[in-house]
Amino acid sequence: MSFWKKLFGGGGSDEASAAAGPVKQVEHNGYTISATPFKAEGQYQTCGVITKVVDGETKEHRFIRADRFPGLDDAVEVTIRKGVQLINEQGDRIFG
Secondary structure, eight states, X not given: OOHHHHHHTOSOOHHHHHTTOOSEEXXXXXXXXXXXXXXXXXXXXXXXXXXXXXXXXEXXXXXXXXXXXXXXXXXXXXXXXXXXXXXHHHGGGGGO
């Protein structure tokens, strides 16, 4: 997007695509992983949210990685894989 379009509000924003909601959700060991990749510099950036209900309270951990992909499907796949990795390595500590 050109400087002038950004300055005067032309075109869509990268943040707006992230606010649209999860592209895909999966359950893993009692956690929900939501893939929420967003467009950044013409590619999709790895981004997601891990949630779990603990003692009646919904806990949430948001993560963004530097990985970018030309296609949305690739970004979603990697986001889910990173979410599973975080859960397997850290468990409930990700909420601390």
